[in-house]
Amino acid sequence: MVDFIVVGLGLAGTAFCENLRKNDKTFIVFNDRSQTSSRVAGGLYNPVILKRFTLSWRADEQLPVATKFYTELEQFLNVSFDEKLNVLRKFASIEEQNLWFEAADKDKLKAYLDTKLVNNENALLKIPFQFGKVLETGRLNTKFLFDSYESWLRKENRLLTGTFNYDELDIEQDVVTYKDIKAKNVVFTEGYGMMQNPFFNYLPMQGSKGEYIVIRAKGLNESNIIKSSIFLIPLGNDLYKVGATYHRKDKDNVVTKEAKNELITKLETLLGCPYEIVDHMAGIRPTVKDRRPLVGQHPKYNNLWLLNGFGSHGITIAPWAATSLYDRIEKELPLLEEMDIARFAPN
Numbered sequence: 001m002v003d004f005i006v007v008g009l010g011l012a013g014t015a016f017c018e019n020l021r022k023n024d025k026t027f028i029v030f031n032d033r034s035q036t037s038s039r040v041a042g043g044l045y046n047p048v049i050l051k052r053f054t055l056s057w058r059a060d061e062q063l064p065v066a067t068k069f070y071t072e073l074e075q076f077l078n079v080s081f082d083e084k085l086n087v088l089r090k091f092a093s094i095e096e097q098n099l100w101f102e103a104a105d106k107d108k109l110k111a112y113l114d115t116k117l118v119n120n121e122n123a124l125l126k127i128p129f130q131f132g133k134v135l136e137t138g139r140l141n142t143k144f145l146f147d148s149y150e151s152w153l154r155k156e157n158r159l160l161t162g163t164f165n166y167d168e169l170d171i172e173q174d175v176v177t178y179k180d181i182k183a184k185n186v187v188f189t190e191g192y193g194m195m196q197n198p199f200f201n202y203l204p205m206q207g208s209k210g211e212y213i214v215i216r217a218k219g220l221n222e223s224n225i226i227k228s229s230i231f232l233i234p235l236g237n238d239l240y241k242v243g244a245t246y247h248r249k250d251k252d253n254v255v256t257k258e259a260k261n262e263l264i265t266k267l268e269t270l271l272g273c274p275y276e277i278v279d280h281m282a283g284i285r286p287t288v289k290d291r292r293p294l295v296g297q298h299p300k301y302n303n304l305w306l307l308n309g310f311g312s313h314g315i316t317i318a319p320w321a322a323t324s325l326y327d328r329i330e331k332e333l334p335l336l337e338e339m340d341i342a343r344f345a346p347n
């Protein structure tokens with residue numbers, strides 16, 4: 001008998017497991033890597049939507065929780081996956097530069113938009129104006145984070161690699177049984193995989209496919225994350241991640257020629273040096289119709305729970321939303337209505 005079964009080990013699953021570990025709960029995790037979103041993510045944490053210069057949803061509440069969470073996780077695993085990097089926003093016009101100053105004057109954005117503009121010092125970047133610098137930003141090496149967390153789970157005999165088969169779940173009032181495992185609760189954190197989950201696939205998840213390429217650009221020597229029409233993210237050793245795309249139609253993790261060409265076209269408006277493409281990856285963001293997370297209790301089964309719908313901001317939302325769900329289950333604290341799945345009635 002365990003306290004929890006957790007299905008999925010992306011950002012959502014990891015953040016929820018950490019709440020369990022810190023509160024001495026027993027748990028077992030199923031993960032099959034059928035979804036790739038958290039592993040292929042750019043890994044950026046950045047509180048500002050850089051298209052419109054607005055704060056992303058509740059980022060001022062989420063960012064301090066996320067920062068503390070990842071620092072503690074690094075300490076616990078004794079690894080380093082969080083790199084504090086500047087995000088520099090390329091301005092396409094003087095009008096855009098003026099909009100930056102207008103935004104930086106707003107109370108909620110003051111702490112994140114630097115009013116001291118930055119000159120471009122890299123001759124290999126095509127930058128017509130100055131840069132705006134976003135504060136409190138950085139990048140997580142998510143692949144390394146999950147490899148490290150999986151190793152720890154495996155050592156503890158808490159990870160079952162494979163697909164959780166929904167048909168084999170037997171649900172009673174106070175206990176669920178899955179094969180030979182009994183648990184008090186199941187928390188589903190499957191990302192876009194939720195669409196296969198018969199208990200929760202009535203919810204309006206849309207999904208947005210995203211692709212990145214990785215380039216090697218010798219001599220570019222850029223140490224900041226540059227945001228133009230795409231992000232250019234330094235990975236070290238002359239490697240840079242370039243992306244991402246947003247497409248609603250395709251719902252698989254297969255890379256496409258179209259996305260690659262789109263990224264190359266955008267990259268060439270920014271980069272003035274030769275490069276080679278060394279990798280290409282795709283994943284589906286678990287986006288929701290109303291752009292809010294999907295968190296809460298199944299309308300019929302009181303021991304089934306969902307933690308999902310983080311869209312393009314999983315890094316900052318996951319630790320905050322995972323603690324809200326934990327507090328809902330264990331302390332009966334209410335969830336924010338905006339993210340509670342009770343806002344959607346089942347069919």
Ligand SMILES: Cc1cc2nc3c(=O)[nH]c(=O)nc-3n(C[C@H](O)[C@H](O)[C@H](O)COP(=O)(O)OP(=O)(O)OC[C@H]3O[C@@H](n4cnc5c(N)ncnc54)[C@H](O)[C@@H]3O)c2cc1C
Nearest residue numbers: 008010011012033034035038042044164191193210314315
């Ligand atoms: C290209 C791209 C770039 C992105 N960049 C950023 C970024 O820079 N910053 C940011 O904050 N966010 C970014 N995102 C968004 C972020 O990655 C997502 O918000 C986040 O990954 C969602 O995490 P999750 O744990 O909910 O889902 P997932 O990462 O999809 O994890 C779900 C896990 O559950 C497993 N699973 C599913 N079904 C089952 C089953 N039946 N049995 C067992 N296991 C199962 C899957 O295999 C997977 O491991 C990006 C996304 C993409 C696609």
